[in-house]
Amino acid sequence: MQTQHLRSDIRSLGLVGTLLTLAICLLLAAPSVATTKAVDVEPDPTFAKDVSRIFQEKCQSCHQPGSVAPMSLLTYEQSRPWARSIKRSVESRRMPPWHIDQNVGIRKFKNDRSLTDAQIDTIVRWVDAGAPLGDPADMPEPVEWPDPSAWQLASQFGEPDLIIRSEPFTVPATGQDKWWRPTVDTGLTEERWVKAIEIRPSHPNGRKVVHHVLASLIQEEKGIVGLASTAGDDTTVLPSGRRRSAGLFMEWAVGKVGEVFPDGAGKLMLPDSQIRWEVHYHSYGEEVKDDVVELGVYFYPKDYIPESRTILHLFQGRTGELDIPPGELAVSQGLHVLSAPARLENFQPHMHMRGKAMSLEAIYPTGKRELISMVDNFNWNWHINYVYDEDVAPVLPQGTVLKVTAWHDNRATNPNNPDPEQWVGYGDRTVDEMAHLWVDVTYLEQEQYEDLHAQREAAKKAENESP
Ligand code: HEC
Structure with a gap:
């Protein structure tokens, strides 16, 4: 009722009212014009x-x-x-x-x-x-960029101590994707701890045809530290009781350079070890002859033994088969139990064209849950390795469950979807799907874990207390 009256009153004011309002508006507007001018003094960026x-x-x-x-x-x-x-x-x-x-x-x-x-x-x-x-x-001085054909870690460490090459492969101008899997000797005659590694496709043509590279390290291990379930690793027990195991050493895909392990952590290479390559090639319209991919290894000094060993794990984001029905948003999950305390160094989701999102959650033995990381905007052209800052890399107790969740978008609304009518399952080709996470896991002794955990708690407390 009140408003009704008010409205008719306003209407009855007629032209005089309108003019009055206009005048008031102008008056009010005047000073604000002045203020905007004052703010505008900040010039446009150049x-x-x-x-x-x-x-x-x-x-x-x-x-x-x-x-x-x-x-x-x-x-x-x-x-x-x-x-x-x-x-x-x-x-x-x-x-x-x-x-x-x-x-x-x-x-x-x-x-x-x-x-x-x-x-x-x-x-x-x-x-x-x-x-x-x-x-x-x-204008600032131009940046002096390192030679793109050089080792990218050279600016930090110089030339690698050891370079291992895949065998030459000729990629035809057109045709299906190819997986090239030669095994080569590392030539190593003694045990060495690794500080950093880099995979380098040849330049410039190799860059155009190499989609991704896996380098597995095959060597005889006395025993394997690790996870309750680790897909991607395979082990043969030798008559001597020792194990010849193939564990993933490094993964490379477009957008990735190298891996540098934090001080005190590293990968272990043993004498007589071998690298088993898997190079995923795709044709780009011109033949590339005798392409070779290189793996550069930087060692710690001979007498230095890091406290912890880092192992690259593949955490599946699925149990059983991947099942992505046409026109649907499919979700799959995989669980992995940490059999020793550990620090996770990075997060690198791997899916193909329909990959939409992936998350990693930690479920502590106390039942507490924590979302570690989530890529919500996955793009299969980019295999980005998100490397945690040393002071925040998650430090987890033995018995923690790592839960990987993967979302695949097989709907027509996904612009990267090559065919929403297709049922899609697991496979190597980019039109098939995958759902896993690459994580470098540094295993800790219980005591190291407790120290690190205490440090983190203290840092958190200090942060909460600071104003
Ligand atoms: C890690 C490498 C990388 C970085 C860093 C990067 N780009 Fe790009 N950019 C690419 C690649 C590869 C493409 C082509 C493929 C694609 O679009 O994803 C591209 C495409 C683009 C395009 C689209 C070109 C087109 O065809 O329409 C624009 C615009 C662009 N980048 C701008 C930027 C700007 C601005 C920055 C910095 C703020 C940046 N990029 C940083 C690699 C990069």
């Missing part, structure tokens, strides 16, 4: 002053001639034509490729290349202002 610095930090490692991206973003002239596309891809967080959900689980990574909200804002405002160059005098 390429020379602002955007070039962001590109140097977050884009140019890939967007330079001879690297993986289709165009160079080294100079203003090269970047300017892409301004609109750049705005779209940074706003949607499609670029730089970094697909982990930043709002849940562990949020600090050694290799984080994502843009901050402020950086996205700067790029968007730059494009909206017409993508100006600004004053060339503001």
Whole structure:
């Protein structure tokens, strides 16, 4: 009732009222116009002053001639034509490729290349202002990028101590995907602990045809530390009672460089060991002759024995068969029990074209559950290895259950779906599916675990108490 009256009153005010309101509005508007002007004093971002610095930090490692991206973003002239596309891809967080959900689980990574909200804002405002160059005098010195054909870890460690090569393989111009599986000797004659490893496809042509590489280390082990269930590892018991085991050493896929183990942890290589390669090749329209992939190994000094041993595990995100019906969003899960206390160093989901999301959850022996990581925006073109910062890498007690959940989107609404009418199961081809997680697990002695755990608790407490 009240409002009804009010409305008719307003109406009855008629023209006079309208004019009055207009006048009041103008009056009110006047000072606010002045304030906006004051704020506007902050100039639009320019390429020379602002955007070039962001590109140097977050884009140019890939967007330079001879690297993986289709165009160079080294100079203003090269970047300017892409301004609109750049705005779209940074706003949607499609670029730089970094697909982990930043709002849940562990949020600090050694290799984080994502843009901050402020950086996205700067790029968007730059494009909206017409993508100006600004004053060339503001340009930063160009970055001196390492040779893309060189070992990427060379800037930290120099040339590898040991280089192991796959056998030559000729990739035809067209045809089905190929899996090349030669086994080669490492040539190692003594036990060595490994600090870092890098897999390097040949440059430039190998980069175009190598989809991913697995390098398994075959050697005689006295006993195997590890998990209650570890798919991906296989072991033969020899007459001597020792075991000849093939454990995954390193995985490489587009977007990945190398692995560096934290101080005090490393992988162990034994004498007479071998590398079993699995190189997934796909044709790109031109023949690539005698392609060879290289594995570079950096050792710790001979007399140094790290406290803990790191083992690369494949955690299946399924039990039994993968079953992805046409037109559906399918969920599968796998459980793995830690048979010793451990620290998880990284998170690297592996799925194919219909892969949508993957998460890792820890269920502690106390029943407490914790979401460790979640990639909610998986893109099969990118096999990104999210490497945890040392002070946040999860430290878990013996008996923890690791639960991997994988989501595959076989609906027509998924733009990466090659055929929503197909039933899809497990398989090697990219149109088949997979659901697993690569994690480097560093096994700890109970005492080490307790120390680390106590350190973490103390750090948490200090953080909570600081204002
Ligand atoms: C890890 C490597 C990498 C980084 C870092 C990276 N890009 Fe890219 N970018 C690529 C690759 C590869 C493609 C082509 C395939 C694709 O689109 O996924 C691409 C595509 C693009 C495209 C789309 C081009 C087109 O064809 O429409 C834009 C725009 C772009 N990147 C901008 C950026 C910007 C801006 C940054 C930094 C803020 C950045 N990228 C960081 C590798 C990278």
